[in-house]
Amino acid sequence: MSQQKQCRIWSLSGLSVEDRVLLDSLASLGWAFPAEAECGSMVGLAFVQPKDELRKVMEQLAAHSRMLWIVVCDNNQLSELSRLFSLGIVFDFHHRPVQIELLSATLGHGLGVHKELLQLPEPSTFSHDMTGLYDKARRIAGTDISVVIHGPSGSGKEYLARYIHQHSGRSAAPFVSLNCAGLPANLIQDELFGHEKGAFTGANQAHAGVFEQAKGGTLLLDEIGDLPLELQGNFLQVLQQKSVRRLGSARYVPVDCRIIAASHKKLSDLVSQGGFREDLFYRLNVIHLEVPALAQRRDEVLPLAEYFLEQYAERYGVRKHLSTEARFLLQEYHWPGNIRQLQNVLISAATLSDTSIISGQELNLEHPQTELASPLADQVRLFEQQTILRAVRMNGGCRNKAARQLGISRHTLYRKIRQSD
Numbered sequence: 001m002s003q004q005k006q007c008r009i010w011s012l013s014g015l016s017v018e019d020r021v022l023l024d025s026l027a028s029l030g031w032a033f034p035a036e037a038e039c040g041s042m043v044g045l046a047f048v049q050p051k052d053e054l055r056k057v058m059e060q061l062a063a064h065s066r067m068l069w070i071v072v073c074d075n076n077q078l079s080e081l082s083r084l085f086s087l088g089i090v091f092d093f094h095h096r097p098v099q100i101e102l103l104s105a106t107l108g109h110g111l112g113v114h115k116e117l118l119q120l121p122e123p124s125t126f127s128h129d130m131t132g133l134y135d136k137a138r139r140i141a142g143t144d145i146s147v148v149i150h151g152p153s154g155s156g157k158e159y160l161a162r163y164i165h166q167h168s169g170r171s172a173a174p175f176v177s178l179n180c181a182g183l184p185a186n187l188i189q190d191e192l193f194g195h196e197k198g199a200f201t202g203a204n205q206a207h208a209g210v211f212e213q214a215k216g217g218t219l220l221l222d223e224i225g226d227l228p229l230e231l232q233g234n235f236l237q238v239l240q241q242k243s244v245r246r247l248g249s250a251r252y253v254p255v256d257c258r259i260i261a262a263s264h265k266k267l268s269d270l271v272s273q274g275g276f277r278e279d280l281f282y283r284l285n286v287i288h289l290e291v292p293a294l295a296q297r298r299d300e301v302l303p304l305a306e307y308f309l310e311q312y313a314e315r316y317g318v319r320k321h322l323s324t325e326a327r328f329l330l331q332e333y334h335w336p337g338n339i340r341q342l343q344n345v346l347i348s349a350a351t352l353s354d355t356s357i358i359s360g361q362e363l364n365l366e367h368p369q370t371e372l373a374s375p376l377a378d379q380v381r382l383f384e385q386q387t388i389l390r391a392v393r394m395n396g397g398c399r400n401k402a403a404r405q406l407g408i409s410r411h412t413l414y415r416k417i418r419q420s421d
């Protein structure tokens with residue numbers, strides 16, 4: 001179902017006949033009201049009835065404060081409910097009798113605003129492989145199956161996880177991410193499971209762990225391969241029991257979130273090396289998604305670069321363009337830091353370049369490290385191959401033109417290409 005004109009319906013004590021007529025009119029303007037579980041929308045239409053206890057209304061809407069609420073109520077309830085407005089929980093009010101066109105416009109505006117507020121990532125996939133990956137992600141988004149995403153740092157693992165969340169029935173609830181790398185075990189434990197006030201010296205306040213924070217939504221455990229072995233056991237227990245207990249508490253809280261684990265290390269390798277529990281691996285790795293390094297999807301480099309420049313233009317009102325040389329260098333670079341590095345390179349070049357055209361030099365790309373350990377002859381051959389490849393690409397694939405540019409005969413160029421194949 002298209003998410004474009006979806007909104008969630010909420011009501012404490014059912015809908016009146018008048019409200020149902022209103023919904024029919026909205027439907028005729030293209031609005032859909034899917035069930036909560038299928039609804040990808042972040043905007044909700046809350047119906048408040050004259051007999052509703054306003055305190056309860058407030059509590060319930062505040063509990064779903066990530067939703068953007070538009071309230072339909074009676075005129076005399078407006079002043080009391082306006083507190084919700086000042087708390088930032090309600091986006092707008094419409095009082096009965098409602099003007100349908102105006103309400104429809106408010107809902108549309110709400111959808112736009114919410115999307116911007118959360119900066120939901122738009123899928124920008126420009127290669128066949130990546131489109132396939134995102135298609136797969138969309139297919140599994142509707143389920144609660146555990147997913148493991150593997151790929152190098154900066155390649156877009158979290159982006160993909162957010163995409164799954166955004167396309168799931170859980171999108172109105174929080175997306176919470178915890179990076180398990182580089183934190184001492186006791187801190188990770190605290191972040192995962194939380195603690196009660198007074199659970200240890202210095203625990204001045206109760207703290208909800210990420211399982212609780214992600215209630216109803218999605219929990220991304222990034223760099224799960226770095227989770228200490230002793231905590232892997234606790235984590236598995238949470239998954240099996242579907243409940244979590246804060247440190248210092250006797251109470252188990254039900255866990256209601258989809259788990260996505262990401263790692264730049266291959267979990268199956270860690271299992272065989274004894275660094276990751278096999279039972280946890282099988283529990284998590286129901287669906288495996290592989291995000292390739294940017295260097296393995298070179299056809300995406302230039303479209304992504306253009307996409308980042310467009311984003312820059314939208315944000316700063318200045319559209320910068322890439323010179324031919326800059327395009328060529330971007331295409332040739334080895335991108336050890338993947339999409340994150342590409343994004344940083346473009347933002348910095350767009351900011352620092354004096355003119356509207358970004359030159360090759362302004363990209364400030366360091367040269368790829370050649371293997372100094374390899375013999376000189378191999379390095380020369382590698383350099384020659386790269387130069388030829390570059391010349392052929394720069395000449396739109398025409399080998400005759402490339403040979404002319406390189407100052408060698410057509411036969412020599414063909415021979416060298418054959419040798420490198």
Ligand SMILES: Nc1ncnc2c1ncn2[C@@H]1O[C@H](COP(=O)(O)OP(=O)(O)OP(=O)(O)O)[C@@H](O)[C@H]1O
Pocket residue numbers: 121122123124125151152153154155156157158159160222264339340343
């Ligand atoms: N398909 C995409 N289109 C646009 N931007 C993307 C895409 N994939 C990733 N990005 C951007 O690239 C940057 C790095 O992505 P992300 O944080 O998802 O990588 P990661 O693999 O999770 O990195 P790390 O392992 O270091 O946490 C982010 O700013 C993200 O918005």
